[in-house]
Amino acid sequence: MRKTWAVARKELRQIARDPLSLVMLIGLPAFMLVLYGFALNFDVRHVALAVQDLDGSRASRDLLGAFVNSTYFDVTAVADAGDDLERITRMRSAKAVLVIPRGYGEDLAAGRNGDVQLLLDGTDATTAQTILGYAGSIAAEANSRLLHRALARTGTPAPDMTAYEPRVFYNPELRSTQFLVPGLIGFLLMLTAVLSTAMSVVREKERGTMEQIRVSPVRTAELILGKATPYLVISLLATAIIILAARVLFGVVVRGSYLDLFVATVLYLLGALGFGLLISTIADTQALAFQIGLLTSLLPAMLLSGFIFPIRTMPAVLRAITNLVPARHFLVVLRGIILKGAGLEPYLEQLVLLAVFAILTLGLASLRMSRREA
Amino acid sequence: MAAAVELRDLTKRFGDFVAVGGITLDVQAGEIFGFLGANGAGKSTTIRMMCGLLRPSGGSARVLGIDVAKDPEGVKRSIGYMSQRFSLYEDLTAQQNIRFFGGVYGLHGPEAREREQWAIEMTGLRGQEHRLTRELPGGWRQKLALACAVLHRPRVVFLDEPTSGVDPLSRRRFWALIDEMAASGVTVFVTTHYLDEAEYCHRLALIHAGRLAALGGVAELKQVFAGHAVLEVECPHPADALDTLSDAAWAREVAIFGTRLHVVVEDAERGAQQVQEALAATGNTPAQVARIVPSLEDVFIHHVEEAEAQKAAAARR
Numbered sequence: 001m002r003k004t005w006a007v008a009r010k011e012l013r014q015i016a017r018d019p020l021s022l023v024m025l026i027g028l029p030a031f032m033l034v035l036y037g038f039a040l041n042f043d044v045r046h047v048a049l050a051v052q053d054l055d056g057s058r059a060s061r062d063l064l065g066a067f068v069n070s071t072y073f074d075v076t077a078v079a080d081a082g083d084d085l086e087r088i089t090r091m092r093s094a095k096a097v098l099v100i101p102r103g104y105g106e107d108l109a110a111g112r113n114g115d116v117q118l119l120l121d122g123t124d125a126t127t128a129q130t131i132l133g134y135a136g137s138i139a140a141e142a143n144s145r146l147l148h149r150a151l152a153r154t155g156t157p158a159p160d161m162t163a164y165e166p167r168v169f170y171n172p173e174l175r176s177t178q179f180l181v182p183g184l185i186g187f188l189l190m191l192t193a194v195l196s197t198a199m200s201v202v203r204e205k206e207r208g209t210m211e212q213i214r215v216s217p218v219r220t221a222e223l224i225l226g227k228a229t230p231y232l233v234i235s236l237l238a239t240a241i242i243i244l245a246a247r248v249l250f251g252v253v254v255r256g257s258y259l260d261l262f263v264a265t266v267l268y269l270l271g272a273l274g275f276g277l278l279i280s281t282i283a284d285t286q287a288l289a290f291q292i293g294l295l296t297s298l299l300p301a302m303l304l305s306g307f308i309f310p311i312r313t314m315p316a317v318l319r320a321i322t323n324l325v326p327a328r329h330f331l332v333v334l335r336g337i338i339l340k341g342a343g344l345e346p347y348l349e350q351l352v353l354l355a356v357f358a359i360l361t362l363g364l365a366s367l368r369m370s371r372r373e374a
Numbered sequence: 375m376a377a378a379v380e381l382r383d384l385t386k387r388f389g390d391f392v393a394v395g396g397i398t399l400d401v402q403a404g405e406i407f408g409f410l411g412a413n414g415a416g417k418s419t420t421i422r423m424m425c426g427l428l429r430p431s432g433g434s435a436r437v438l439g440i441d442v443a444k445d446p447e448g449v450k451r452s453i454g455y456m457s458q459r460f461s462l463y464e465d466l467t468a469q470q471n472i473r474f475f476g477g478v479y480g481l482h483g484p485e486a487r488e489r490e491q492w493a494i495e496m497t498g499l500r501g502q503e504h505r506l507t508r509e510l511p512g513g514w515r516q517k518l519a520l521a522c523a524v525l526h527r528p529r530v531v532f533l534d535e536p537t538s539g540v541d542p543l544s545r546r547r548f549w550a551l552i553d554e555m556a557a558s559g560v561t562v563f564v565t566t567h568y569l570d571e572a573e574y575c576h577r578l579a580l581i582h583a584g585r586l587a588a589l590g591g592v593a594e595l596k597q598v599f600a601g602h603a604v605l606e607v608e609c610p611h612p613a614d615a616l617d618t619l620s621d622a623a624w625a626r627e628v629a630i631f632g633t634r635l636h637v638v639v640e641d642a643e644r645g646a647q648q649v650q651e652a653l654a655a656t657g658n659t660p661a662q663v664a665r666i667v668p669s670l671e672d673v674f675i676h677h678v679e680e681a682e683a684q685k686a687a688a689a690r691r
Contacts, residue, residue: 006477010466017465208459212523215425215455216478217447 003218007226029188029238030245037177044130050077050094057105066142072134089121096120170339177250182334183307186327190301193235195293197276202289220370228273235269255341267354268330274361281368301327326357378403378530378561383433386419393419395584406556408575409565416584417565421534425455454528458535464508468499479526493521513544533564549574569670580677587677595673603642604668607635609660629675
């Protein structure tokens with residue numbers, strides 16, 4: 001225990017001595033949160049819409065009003081007859097162009113179909129998809145209004161219709177920051193835990209101090225514990241800062257218990273620290289350790305964890321691989337606790353997987369460390 | 375009394391390369407034992423096997439009666455090791471380094487404080503203990519590294535090239551510390567490639583290409599030239615002279631030392647005359663030929679050449 005403390009105290013002193021590493025460990029996560037929180041916004045609102053209203057009737061103005069009142073669209077340009085519509089999207093003055101042809105109002109009044117056209121900039125597929133959905137539901141709403149009006153005119157009572165009233169739980173406004181913050185925590189903890197542990201051990205190998213420790217009576221377990229504990233504490237501190245920043249900046253509130261959050265995070269961190277140690281037994285230079293860490297933990301934590309890209313839409317092979325990414329399981333638990341206010345019970349499977357990962361990496365790392373020569 | 379260190383046919387192979395090829399020797403308690411050889415001769419590999427950092431490919435190394443390969447943990451508490459690379463934490467202060475190494479050796483309480491004070495006194499770092507290690511001059515860092523390696527009062531200390539890159543005055547002070555330690559009964563096993571430092575050692579092992587070339591005290595080793603004389607020759611073209619004299623049967627050994635030649639002959643007077651005549655015949659008349667007391671360097675070269683000759687002979691067969 002004393003020897004473990006000696007190692008941990010030395011590690012803390014070295015971290016404190018190097019302000020850059022401290023900033024990286026604690027400041028960077030908060031900075032990334034701000035960056036990702038504002039930049040990684042999948043919400044589509046206030047889409048720039050250009051309008052070419054060739055009809056100019058009351059009906060066409062109603063339709064336009066429905067688009068604007070939805071708050072999803074802002075009319076940014078008005079095109080006259082004969083304008084090159086493709087030019088509008090090409091010049092990016094609008095994402096979409098709503099074309100209401102001459103005779104739209106008359107057609108409707110005469111009981112015929114009123115055709116309108118939506119031209120859409122499809123370069124950003126995700127956004128285009130979302131816009132398409134909005135436009136479709138606005139058009140459907142307009143249709144049902146027209147139907148009611150027509151029936152009212154003929155004196156027929158309106159038929160019973162399905163009253164579709166969706167309610168979204170946990171994130172009612174469907175704001176993507178709510179959903180990104182947990183992902184960000186998983187990702188950033190990988191960054192600090194895996195990389196900093198791996199680098200701190202490999203640095204000792206590079207400088208020759210590891211050899212000096214290895215001739216001392218410090219046992220491998222004591223060394224690992226002494227090395228990992230400071231980074232565990234710092235990573236937990238970084239987590240607290242992220243959660244605080246998320247609350248202040250984005251209004252993300254932890255609905256579940258902080259104890260559950262702590263337990264899940266420690267479990268995840270143990271695996272990450274173990275993985276960092278494992279990398280340090282493979283790499284002999286800091287540069288190599290950094291590369292391995294980046295490829296094997298950071299990228300998967302970003303791409304294959306469900307942080308940004310939904311796992312459901314991935315091809316089957318990738319989907320299977322995501323099961324090996326601890327961040328994926330951690331995210332499920334984290335979103336449950338932060339967004340749903342759930343406890344740990346529904347996530348036993350994920351927690352067990354995280355524990356298995358932690359035991360595996362820590363066990364392998366200590367095995368390799370104690371067996372190692374030189 | 376049992377030897378502090380016993381090596382029996384200690385061997386280390388890396389693939390096909392034999393780094394250490396069967397070394398057998400004993401080091402007595404309280405002895406300063408010098409391990410002398412060129413870079414790459416296998417000194418560090420041997421010392422690392424004795425500390426349990428490398429597993430021998432064959433043979434055994436016993437330290438204080440414990441087989442290091444079988445029970446590396448068993449000796450760790452009783453040995454100190456200072457590696458060739460400067461291995462303190464440069465981003466910690468001198469005091470923090472002392473405390474860390476005391477801590478990993480399990481020192482605590484009054485003993486830890488006492489040893490810390492001892493280390494600060496011994497290194498002469500009083501008043502400087504809060505300076506960062508990287509800011510300390512080389513000689514001080516070397517002494518600090520030694521202090522950290524012996525904080526736990528080991529009975530055997532392994533020093534791997536402890537004075538490389540340190541100025542001569544600091545080297546002298548460093549050796550004074552080693553002398554003190556040995557006087558208090560600590561066994562010191564030290565590698566060096568500085569031949570002048572070998573004079574501080576009680577006994578020496580010369581190793582060449584992973585093999586023991588010679589073993590003994592300094593005076594003992596110089597006995598190889600008993601019945602012979604070593605001549606120092608100063609002439610205009612030493613390289614040409616080397617060729618000329620190497621062909622002469624009466625010159626047993628010829629080696630270049632800077633701008634001079636050392637020639638081993640059987641009789642000083644006759645040999646000097648032969649050298650004069652042989653070189654004058656090639657227009658390379660020596661300015662001076664004088665008998666000298668052989669240095670360790672002469673001894674070392676003698677053994678290396680002998681080993682090379684044996685290897686060449688073995689290859690011919």
